[in-house]
Structures are given as C-alpha cells and as structure tokens.
Amino acid sequence: MIRTTSPAAGNANTALSVSRSRRASCASMPSWVARRPSEALIASSLNLPAGTLTGDGMYGPGRVHTLSAEPRVFAQNDRMRRDWAALPESAMMQIEERVGRSHVIPASDGDHAEIAATVAGADARVFVKAAVSEFGVRSLRYELLVGRGVDTPYSPAVVWDFEADGWLVVGFEHVDGVRADLSSASAHLDLLDLVLQELAKTRVPRDAPLFSPSARFGFEHPAMHGDTLVHTDLNPANVIVTPAGVRVVDWAMATKAAPWVELAQLVAWLIGSGHTPQQAENWLARHPAWDAAGPETLDHFASSNAAKWSAKARQSNAPWMRDLATWTGQWSAYRRGQSVTSAAGETELDG
Known part of the structure; x- marks a missing residue:
C-alpha cells in the first residue's frame, strides 16, 4: 500500500542528513564534485554551525x-x-x-x-x-x-x-536540501557560481539530440549556437543546496548552446531575487562568457526574451508568467537606457 x-x-x-552511503559514494564521483566548496561554505549557506556537516544527523533550520x-x-x-x-x-x-x-x-x-x-x-x-x-x-x-x-x-x-x-x-x-537564495547578499551565490563554471566547461556529445536555441527559446541569434550544455532554467527552486554540496534539478529543457546563454537566461531570476539589472549584470560579468557575448548580442537576447514573455503574460493569468514578463522587461529596459525599479525597490538608469 x-x-x-x-x-x-x-x-x-x-x-x-548526510548518510554513510552517500558520503562513500562521493569518492567515486567525477572530479568537479571533489572540488566542491568547503564544508564551512556549505554550512554557512545552510545557516548551520561550522563543523556540523561531518557524521550523520539532522540539521536545520x-x-x-x-x-x-x-x-x-x-x-x-x-x-x-x-x-x-x-x-x-x-x-x-x-x-x-x-x-x-x-x-x-x-x-x-x-x-x-x-x-x-x-x-x-x-x-x-x-x-x-x-x-x-x-x-x-x-x-x-x-x-x-x-x-x-x-x-x-x-x-x-x-x-x-x-x-x-x-x-x-x-x-x-532523491535530493534533500534548501532551495537556493539568490539575493545579492546570499552565500548561495558562491555555490551557484561554481555550478556556472562547471556548466561552461561541459561539452555536449555531437550526437546528443538536445534542443537548439531556437527550439528552446522561440527566437535565436547566430551567437546563441554552441556545443555547451545549458540548463536554461536555473531558478531558485532548481538549485538545491544540500549538506553534501549544490545540486541542479529539472533538466527537461537542457539545450545545446553557447555558454553565455545560461548567464543571460539567469538575469531574470537574479532580478526576481532582488538584484537590480545592473547588479545582476555585474555579478554575471565575472564569467568570461558574458563579455564574449558582446553588448549587441545581449541586447538582442534581452529584448527578444522580454517580448516573448510579455506576449505570454497577456494570454495567461499565471502569476509566475507575469513575474517573468516583469523581470525580463526590466532587463530589456535597462539595456535600452530606461529607468527601471528592481524587485527590491531600487531605481537605476543605464549609465
């Protein structure tokens, strides 16, 4: 039953909790897991006392x-x-x-x-x-x-x-953990940064039948094409912080694309977590792929994505769809030099 x-x-x-079997299995994981953040960093991200991630036990809050x-x-x-x-x-x-x-x-x-x-x-x-x-x-x-x-x-x-x-x-x-907090002062951003670094180095096999950028987003630009594995939906609920490290769930829309596409797609979720568009861009600019995309390419992505979500929101009453329309619209407006107000209430103008 x-x-x-x-x-x-x-x-x-x-x-x-971190079981003995789970800890033992880490020894056979790929090298990037062995380079996972220190227990102190993970403990800080989970609001746990330092040193509590060794041995079995129950943790909170x-x-x-x-x-x-x-x-x-x-x-x-x-x-x-x-x-x-x-x-x-x-x-x-x-x-x-x-x-x-x-x-x-x-x-x-x-x-x-x-x-x-x-x-x-x-x-x-x-x-x-x-x-x-x-x-x-x-x-x-x-x-x-x-x-x-x-x-x-x-x-x-x-x-x-x-x-x-x-x-x-x-x-x-099964993965137990807390959904990532992507606000500007959160330690979870350091964990997300490591995920982005690893994804940027993950190449898709030539014969893997993954989505193309146009199939995934409904618009495209020549610079969007590439051979990198792009998750395309790193919203806070899909980035899970566990005592053993960070995990990424829900790969149903994984795409073969250029690495900067992951970063551009993340902007809306950062804005929705309280960043201003400028703060979001500044945080993402630490990754070489961001500058490699170039301003005109990012302008095209921002405006195309905003237009898509604006159209979708007009046809739906779903709150999350209206949110995405708002956040993508704020980024597009920022890149056009218009004054925007973030989810945290801060107003900025593209300089």
Whole structure:
C-alpha cells in the first residue's frame, strides 16, 4: 500500500542528513564534485554551525525541498499537476515493487509534471515523475534522455523507469536540501557560481539530440549556437543546496548552446531575487562568457526574451508568467537606457 502525505507534513518530517552511503559514494564521483566548496561554505549557506556537516544527523533550520516539477515555462496549461491517485494501479504496484511499502509526499513546487512526488519506502526513497498526456510524456522522455545520456554529475541520477497503461513513470535520485537564495547578499551565490563554471566547461556529445536555441527559446541569434550544455532554467527552486554540496534539478529543457546563454537566461531570476539589472549584470560579468557575448548580442537576447514573455503574460493569468514578463522587461529596459525599479525597490538608469 502507498500512503499519501501532504507537502507540508512531508517537509516538516524530512531531515537534512548526510548518510554513510552517500558520503562513500562521493569518492567515486567525477572530479568537479571533489572540488566542491568547503564544508564551512556549505554550512554557512545552510545557516548551520561550522563543523556540523561531518557524521550523520539532522540539521536545520531551512525549508526542506524535494525535487520540483519540470520548468514551468513550458507547461501548456497554467497548471498540469494531477493527484497521485490518478496513477493506474499497475503503475502503483510497480513503484511499490521497487521501493517497498511506501508513503507519498506530493511536490509543493512546479506545475508542469502531471505527477511529481517523493516516494519514501522501506527499501528506497526516490523522487517520482509520471506523465500520460502526449506533451507530458514527450517532455519526461526528454528529461530521461538527458539524465542518462549527458554527463551531469550535479543532476539527480535516473534510478529506474517503466511504462504502464499508457503512463511513463521515472524514478530519480532523491535530493534533500534548501532551495537556493539568490539575493545579492546570499552565500548561495558562491555555490551557484561554481555550478556556472562547471556548466561552461561541459561539452555536449555531437550526437546528443538536445534542443537548439531556437527550439528552446522561440527566437535565436547566430551567437546563441554552441556545443555547451545549458540548463536554461536555473531558478531558485532548481538549485538545491544540500549538506553534501549544490545540486541542479529539472533538466527537461537542457539545450545545446553557447555558454553565455545560461548567464543571460539567469538575469531574470537574479532580478526576481532582488538584484537590480545592473547588479545582476555585474555579478554575471565575472564569467568570461558574458563579455564574449558582446553588448549587441545581449541586447538582442534581452529584448527578444522580454517580448516573448510579455506576449505570454497577456494570454495567461499565471502569476509566475507575469513575474517573468516583469523581470525580463526590466532587463530589456535597462539595456535600452530606461529607468527601471528592481524587485527590491531600487531605481537605476543605464549609465
């Protein structure tokens, strides 16, 4: 039998812990994980006392986060989430065979996946995504391809997948942590900076069928093309800070592009976290790819992205869509030399 627990109850009872098996597995991880930030930095990011990240235990405070749904920006409807009970019995039986007698904690973030929940059993704890609609299955199958075909050590591993009565069901490695705080004074920015450095060096295999920039964004520029793995949705809910390091979830829209595209796509999320457009650009300018893009290319991306989200927001009442329209619009206005006001209430004019 699989029991369902509300997200609030699940979060209250989920602990941030580093198990012996998890620590042991780090020894076999790729080299970039071995270069992960010091325990002191991670402890600071989690608001934990220094030195508390050795040994098993329970840590707090902080909002416990389980993997969210796929990037919201590509949901066909404002909300696609379905109740766990929508899964057919054949699928529930196969999940129980894999994790044992279980209880389910529905994901509290994201609207795109039809089913998205933590499944905790006697034998395992996994994050399950499932889809039955044509669009949902196509998106989840793509994320499955990325998870298995591209070397992303910071992404959750695919544990298993199966199909039952028209549903595609995928079990991902479960990640416990806190969603990143991307505000200007947050220590989490240092962790995000390391992720960006590693992504900029991650090349996509030539035969990997990832999205092109135009397919992902709906607009393009010759400078957007490249051979780098670009996540394209590093919003705070997809960057998870754990006691073992930072992880990046939801790779359903991974794209093959130039490395600066990741940085440009991040501007809106920094503005939404309280940065002014100038502060966001100054922070991103530490990465060589930012200057390599050039002002005219960034102008084109900013204006095209703002126009896209403005059009989408006019056709939807979804608050997150209106937010993205506001934030992308602020960046575009800043690059055109217009006065803008940040989410933190600061006004600036492009100098």
